[in-house]
Amino acid sequence: MTPRLKVVSPGTLACIQDRGRFGYRRIGVPQSGALHSDLAWVANSLAGNNADTALIEFFFSGPTLRLEEGALRLALAGDFSAELIRDKVKRTLNSWRTITLEAGDTLQIGPVMSGKAGYVAVSGGLDLPDVMGSSATYLRGGFGGIDGQKLLPDSPLAAAGETLDPGPDQQLPRSSDLASLGLKQSASEQDLPTCIRVILGPQEDYFTDAARQDFLTGIYKVSQESDRMGSRLEGPILVHHPDKNPEIISDGIVPGAIQVPGNGVPIVLLADGPTVGGYPKIATVSSVDLPRLAAMPPGSQLRFEAISPEAAESLLRSHRKELAELLSSVEPLELTGIVDMKAMYNASLISGVMDALEQPDVFEPPEIHP
Amino acid sequence: MKKPRFLNLGDSALTLEFGDRIDQQLVSAVSAFDTRLMQEKEAGRLNGVIETVPTFRSLTVIFDPLVISRSDLQGRLLLLLEKVETDNRQKGRHWRLPVCYGGDYGPDLESAAASLGLTPEKVIDLHASQTYLVYMIGFLPGFPYMGDVDPALHMPRLTEPRVRVPVGSVAITGQQTAIYPWESPGGWQLLGRCPLALFDAQRSEPALLGPGDRVEFQVISEDRYQELVEQTLENSLDFSQFLHKEVKT
Known part of the structure; x- marks a missing residue:
């Protein structure tokens, strides 16, 4: 079954991007592509995709997505958290990880805490037409992505394939220094x-x-x-x-x-x-x-x-x-049942608590039933 | 070939500046070197060069500095420059593009004529009797910068640029003329409108015109304009009817 992702709400400004369109500047066509190409790379890497796979870029508040059918792994990169609603239970997830959605799951993404951009990659990519060698949306020209438009409520988002037997979700090591790599900003840096x-x-x-x-x-x-x-x-x-x-x-x-x-x-x-x-x-x-x-x-x-x-x-x-x-150090998201004290002090008390809330992940069966 | 100035456009691009004028000789030099680089790239001998952007007077070479260092690239370009001769023979296609002048199609025709001390008919005549060179495509997808406009038609830009220039507008400013492939803001004087789609992302060659092409304008009636617009919408237009039949040499 091909998983179908429904755009419940598109957020402020979300569109499909990839690495961009090359070789057409000579006819006035800009490169387009992810504004924060490093974050897009992180998202695709977590999702197990090539770096040039098309993904969702959003600014400020993110989209709310619901998986209608199938099973699908998404990867989140950017300084934001997301709310997963599964079986009427809401849980807060940090970004810098994957989340394997089951049919009926809703994911409310964002808002972005530092910088303005966040990225959501879909494992295996999205089924999108190729326009001049790329699926990047060029809003001004009205081409690329989904009909050259930003994400709208009910925009069709068809996954290129189903996420079968995905194994445990993946995350960046929590000790990663994301700020020094320009992937996020600490509160003191923002001033x-x-x-x-x-x-x-x-x-x-x-x-x-x-x-x-x-x-x-x-x-x-x-x-x-x-x-x-x-x-x-x-x-x-x-x-x-x-x-x-x-x-x-x-x-x-x-x-x-x-x-x-x-x-x-x-x-x-x-x-x-x-x-x-x-x-x-x-x-x-x-x-x-x-x-x-x-x-x-x-x-x-x-x-x-x-x-x-x-x-x-x-x-x-x-x-x-x-x-x-950093990307080669991606690790399975397995929690030991105790809160990682180092991460709590490194990050903030809140995100430590968020991680503790994520514990049900561990007990999910590895096999996904739609 | 005369050595251009090498200008840094960041860490991943070099602009080779052949001059700083709008001049057909410069365009020929840029085009000859661009063609040479494209040949080298296609032959797999320019690893790390991503694309080139020819303009009126310069060629921007965009590269991946992690594949080819700036100094290596500069050395390669200097060597290639020694081997290239400017080719002044006309290349490109020769178009005769339909234009409906005046009225709602060319809202600046009357005022332009008045300020030039000409009749609107004379302006149309002067604009449509010239063969223009496409100097470059850029700014927006498919936007052709063309010249040279008859000196009697040289006009400054509008003091208040329009927020919305309709798609297909045929416009002039200074020695340049263009057709807007998109609805966009713009400050050029609008003389008429061309019904053909200058850019269509779905076509195998999305831009109708390319640098080096020659363009003449053919005056058409409003009825013919509407007819061509309909055919454009139906995607049933055969563009070869707008190409000049030329004797191949």
């Missing part, structure tokens, strides 16, 4: 400006020395005007060089490019942003820091630090290595 490393250029010479200085020393805030196309920043106004035009003959853009139009207000362009643009780009966000910047909610503070492309490359290499190590 401080996040350091975002950038590579200057390609048009840093279009700005005065003072503007470049302001850019690298000032504190910026993510404005309300931020979506999958880009984030407008509030902070020091960046003055263009008097000898230069605040417009250029359009050239190529990649996600992370920081464009500064004539008004001096920088915009970081993201996954769904335009492929070319006519404003000078003072800098481009490093690949290692782009996921966390892209998923920053409005009001978050940040500051920029310039690094060389070579430094960015080696940071990316070691970040990917650390993330791969």
Whole structure:
């Protein structure tokens, strides 16, 4: 039986994403793909999927999903918890784990506690059409994902296959340092400006020395005007060089490019942003820091630090290595019946108690009957 | 080939800047090098290069720095540049695209004509009598940046950009002309509308036009426009009827 997942409520803004669409920028088609690609990787890895499998991305409050038929394993990545309603009993689950749903189960996901993005992967993936090599939703163009639209109540979400004999659910080790990997933020970090490393250029010479200085020393805030196309920043106004035009003959853009139009207000362009643009780009966000910047909610503070492309490359290499190590340490979610004291002190009392509430998992039969 | 400037576009892209003008010579240089890189990539000799983006005056090369380092890539590109000659022969297809000018289809035709000191008929005539080069596709999927517009038609952008430019709008600004493949905000002057779908994600080639294509406009009546719109909606349009029959060399 093919499991059918019903969207009971879609949350604020949820859509289907994957790693993105490549090779079509030359005809103006952006890459799209998960804004926080690292979180998407974690979700897919927990679900036992390839890193490029399509999954649900959501911002702020998450969707509520009900499994109508079959059995299906979902994986949750992001700083949020979820409520599982099974046999009229509600239990709170932490993310960073899988949950194998039975027919009739309802899962209320979110809201996100730090950052704005969360991901729900489906073991075995979703049954979606391929549009130019990807299932990523490009909302502006109305294609990809489910009819090019965000998740709506009753959007069809067909799993590509049933989760048979899945074994115990999986989780990231609870000792994992998720904050240092940029997967979540601690409360103390949220009050401080996040350091975002950038590579200057390609048009840093279009700005005065003072503007470049302001850019690298000032504190910026993510404005309300931020979506999958880009984030407008509030902070020091960046003055263009008097000898230069605040417009250029359009050239190529990649996600992370920081464009500064004539008004001096920088915009970081993201996954769904335009492929070319006519404003000078003072800098481009490093690949290692782009996921966390892209998923920053409005009001978050940040500051920029310039690094060389070579430094960015080696940071990316070691970040990917650390993330791969974390993902290779995924362990079965088996509880011993005693609350993990270390986790309680490391995380918070609440999540320790949540884990204690999860104990019924252990006693579920491994075989799932629809 | 003259060596372009290498500009850093983050840690995973390089922009090779051949110049900073809108110029057919520059486009030829960009296109020749782009073609060369695509050949290398298809032959499996450019591991780590994900895609390239040709523009008016530059070529952006997007790569995976964990597969090919920036310095290695730069070295490879410099070597390839030595071996490429700009090819000025016309490539691409030659289109004759139908346009219904004026009225609701081209709400800026009258005001543009007035400010240029021309009659609306003369504006249509000047716009439709030129063959344009597609300089690049970008900004939005399938959006063709075309030139060069007759100097007598050079117009600035609208001071108040429209919130909603209808899909298919044929517009001008400065030396450029374009067809909006999507409803979108826009500040160009709208002269008319083309009934063909410039972009359709379901087509094997989603974008109708490509860089290097040549485009002429053919004046059509409102009736013909509606007829073509219906055929577009029915998906029954044969695009080859809009291609110029040219003698193959």
